[in-house]
Amino acid sequence: xxxxxxxxAANNSSSQTRVVAEYANQLVRRGxxxxxxxxxxxxxxxxxxxLRIDRRRAGRPGEHLIRWxxxxxxxxxxSLLIRRPWVGQSxxxxxxxxxxxxxxxxxxxxxxxxxxxxxxxQCYLLPALLALPAEKGRVVGSIRLDxxxxxxxxxEAVAEWRKFxxxxxxxxxxxxxxxxxxxxxxxxxxxxxxxxxxxxxVNTEEFRDGGRRGPQxxxxxxxxxxxxxxxxxxxxxxxxxxxxxxxxxxGALFCAAGGNVKPAQRPLFDKVYGYLTxxxxxxxxxxxxxxxxxxxxxxxxxxxxxxMASGCALATTLVSGVExxxxxxxxxxxxxxNDVEGMVRNVRSLIEDAGLRDSLREKGLQxxxxxxxxxxxxxxxxxxxxxxxxxxxxxxLAHSA
Numbered sequence: 001x002x003x004x005x006x007x008x009a010a011n012n013s014s015s016q017t018r019v020v021a022e023y024a025n026q027l028v029r030r031g032x033x034x035x036x037x038x039x040x041x042x043x044x045x046x047x048x049x050x051l052r053i054d055r056r057r058a059g060r061p062g063e064h065l066i067r068w069x070x071x072x073x074x075x076x077x078x079s080l081l082i083r084r085p086w087v088g089q090s091x092x093x094x095x096x097x098x099x100x101x102x103x104x105x106x107x108x109x110x111x112x113x114x115x116x117x118x119x120x121x122q123c124y125l126l127p128a129l130l131a132l133p134a135e136k137g138r139v140v141g142s143i144r145l146d147x148x149x150x151x152x153x154x155x156e157a158v159a160e161w162r163k164f165x166x167x168x169x170x171x172x173x174x175x176x177x178x179x180x181x182x183x184x185x186x187x188x189x190x191x192x193x194x195x196x197x198x199x200x201x202v203n204t205e206e207f208r209d210g211g212r213r214g215p216q217x218x219x220x221x222x223x224x225x226x227x228x229x230x231x232x233x234x235x236x237x238x239x240x241x242x243x244x245x246x247x248x249x250x251g252a253l254f255c256a257a258g259g260n261v262k263p264a265q266r267p268l269f270d271k272v273y274g275y276l277t278x279x280x281x282x283x284x285x286x287x288x289x290x291x292x293x294x295x296x297x298x299x300x301x302x303x304x305x306x307x308m309a310s311g312c313a314l315a316t317t318l319v320s321g322v323e324x325x326x327x328x329x330x331x332x333x334x335x336x337x338n339d340v341e342g343m344v345r346n347v348r349s350l351i352e353d354a355g356l357r358d359s360l361r362e363k364g365l366q367x368x369x370x371x372x373x374x375x376x377x378x379x380x381x382x383x384x385x386x387x388x389x390x391x392x393x394x395x396x397l398a399h400s401a
Contacts, residue, residue, distance in 0.1 A: 001385055006035070016144075017091065017092070018092060020121070022377075023377060033099075035115065036086065045125070049164070086100050090278070113136075114136060123165050143178040144179050145298070146180075146299055146320035148189065169187065172192070177198045179200055179321060180199060180299055182320035183197075198383060210286025211286075219252045221288070222284065222291050224295075225258050226258045228259075232296045233261065237261065237265045237268060243344055255272070255273060260275070285310030285311075290315060305367075311364075313364070314331070315335070315347050317343075326367075331363035331367045333347075333360070
């Protein structure tokens, strides 16, 4: 195996972009030929699926047209007028030896390069890749989420999408790896054939301990507030509200970072960072003493590991993937998703007990060092090498979005 090709469904600063950028950097350092393909039109197949859902739900004349403009019209015009460079190059310092390929909205024989292995992390890209000629590469897929938990997403449309993805994966007959043990077990329990676990890593050169702030400063508590319902922003805000309402612990400075908060939630925070990228994102961690990650379900969340690598004391939900590196009372404090009282107890104990903060912080730094991208890339290369000589597998294309 010499040529590796990663295909993304969107040109945005998402977790998928970060994962592909990190893998691409590691693989070119090993002497492999790496190409990353990104579309002009983001999430095309998901948008088409969402429009079909919206068409069924349209309640008044013209409503579907408005939704069409939101999901299809405006993004399509934007894709025609703006030819954006791949955001991974600026957000993650991608090695210049990595080739960047642009395609319109869907992979085809004309817009995909030749490769030995081609990998997509979004399942709905796989039918188009499987339809390509053999010289475009052996297709490999990845399970990046606990789909069993994802089927109960607070957003009904997203829950339906998770169900669709799982039913789609059941038709696949290609090599699949999962990012965590729970994701693998969940997939297998629902009839999806997954053969390996390859956890993601954390870039400890980028995310590094910024040093403790002086004892005269108030304890800085930062809540991760990405606005997708999956990330538990409202649950996290309920935790902060409870801490504020209880009149203690005192001397804490509460911040929100990673996304927007609702207008009614802004008074809960002394500082709202909003959506951050690059050095601003890293600096946010380095200025934080206690980091709250309130997610409801995951596959292998990178954000808690980034907080550990940056020297934060971590309070997180025990979602899929966190068990790969998080141990309650040793390197973090954990609570169940939507357990407001449990998370409040954890955060309060961290605010009031400097010794506990220091202990978790030191163990968290040690944990992050064990999850390097070098180790993740070693596992990925080993998985891909193991496919050489094995018969190619296929899928039924009937589930194509």
